[in-house]
Amino acid sequence: MRASTTRTSLLALAAATTVLLSSCADAGSGGGGGGTADAGAGTIVVVTPNPLGGNNFLELAVEGARRVAAANDLEVRVFESSDPTSIQQNVEAAVREQPEIVVGLSFSLQDVFATVPVDNPDQQFLLVDACPDPQPENVTCASFREHEAAYLAGVEAGLLTETGNIGSVAALDTPFIRRWVDPFTAGAQSVRPDVRSTALFVGGDNPFGDPARGAAQAQVLADSGVDQVMAAASGSNVGTFQVAGTGAFATYGVDVNQCGDAPGHVVDNVLKNVDVALENAVQSVLDGTAGGDEQYGLAEGGVGVTALTDELASSGCLVADRPDVVEQVRAVSQQIVDGSLVVPDPAAG
Numbered sequence: 395m396r397a398s399t400t401r402t403s404l405l406a407l408a409a410a411t412t413v414l415l416s417s418c419a420d421a422g423s424g425g426g427g428g429g430t431a432d433a434g435a436g437t438i439v440v441v442t443p444n445p446l447g448g449n450n451f452l453e454l455a456v457e458g459a460r461r462v463a464a465a466n467d468l469e470v471r472v473f474e475s476s477d478p479t480s481i482q483q484n485v486e487a488a489v490r491e492q493p494e495i496v497v498g499l500s501f502s503l504q505d506v507f508a509t510v511p512v513d514n515p516d517q518q519f520l521l522v523d524a525c526p527d528p529q530p531e532n533v534t535c536a537s538f539r540e541h542e543a544a545y546l547a548g549v550e551a552g553l554l555t556e557t558g559n560i561g562s563v564a565a566l567d568t569p570f571i572r573r574w575v576d577p578f579t580a581g582a583q584s585v586r587p588d589v590r591s592t593a594l595f596v597g598g599d600n601p602f603g604d605p606a607r608g609a610a611q612a613q614v615l616a617d618s619g620v621d622q623v624m625a626a627a628s629g630s631n632v633g634t635f636q637v638a639g640t641g642a643f644a645t646y647g648v649d650v651n652q653c654g655d656a657p658g659h660v661v662d663n664v665l666k667n668v669d670v671a672l673e674n675a676v677q678s679v680l681d682g683t684a685g686g687d688e689q690y691g692l693a694e695g696g697v698g699v700t701a702l703t704d705e706l707a708s709s710g711c712l713v714a715d716r717p718d719v720v721e722q723v724r725a726v727s728q729q730i731v732d733g734s735l736v737v738p739d740p741a742a743g
Contacts, residue, residue, distance in 0.1 A: 444629075446474060451628060454666075462677055468494060494518070496519045499522050499523065500524065507519055515531070519533045521534075535688070536671045536688050537688070538671070541740065545577040548624075551581070553586070554716070558588055559590050561594065562594070564596070569740050575740075594614060612642075616642035625645050651665070651709055657710060663711070665703075667697070
């Protein structure tokens with residue numbers, strides 16, 4: 395599913411399966427043709443923390459890798475992981491391919507990218523959505539201020555809730571995932587201080603791809619009278635959308651426009667333009683500018699909400715019918731961009 399968002403500022407910047415060691419070779423139509431490069435020569439290797447299927451964030455990132463590969467006559471190979479052990483093995487296998495760059499997706503690769511690059515100083519690495527600490531010299535990071543956009547979604551929830559009772563179904567109870575949960579609550583309470591918020595977590599063996607557990611947690615919220623729910627569990631969001639589809643509550647998607655996943659029941663989406671950020675970061679490394687941690691927030695166009703995009707009218711999102719809410723969200727967004735409102739980052743400690 396492709397994001398339907400306006401990426402003007404980031405695009406301007408871009409312009410200046412088997413798991414484990416038998417990884418999936420996937421170049422796609424934008425990657426140069428079939429993933430048949432010899433021993434990784436002229437390749438970009440992307441290592442995922444989970445299988446691609448149903449994970450909008452990962453699929454969008456691979457789209458960005460394919461575009462930048464096509465622009466540089468490179469191949470893309472995707473190594474899909476399933477657990478921490480396979481992540482480690484896939485990163486090590488990627489290094490043996492000697493590609494132009496090894497790209498890791500998500501915070502799940504943060505520990506591996508703190509060690510493997512140190513042992514392979516001649517290999518360039520890019521970690522998207524996180525950054526190891528300490529950061530090896532040959533690791534470039536591209537991360538996001540998701541909490542800014544989640545706050546905007548919370549403002550919407552605070553303005554739209556009738557029960558004064560909102561909630562979230564998120565993948566895991568970690569500081570990084572709290573970047574969606576806590577700002578959603580804070581945004582709602584900024585416009586309606588008496589709002590109560592409940593966060594539930596999918597957990598289990600597959601927190602980012604377990605619709606059944608997602609649905610079970612969403613039903614708990616519905617039974618408690620929650621009428622606005624942030625769905626922040628990637629593939630597990632399917633379960634939350636299923637419950638929303640019964641009319642139990644209104645919900646909010648993440649990463650891409652998910653309003654079509656539960657038509658008539660999704661208010662908005664916390665967008666993350668990971669494809670363009672990855673494309674931009676890879677190009678910088680290929681051009682010889684490596685290292686650092688580039689942050690993408692509202693000001694850079696790296697995150698946002700569908701309400702503030704040019705595609706709102708055709709998005710299928712409920713907020714399109716509430717121009718009054720859109721205008722309030724626009725005003726709050728400007729406050730964040732100009733620095734007069736700072737949204738606390740739950741992952742900052």
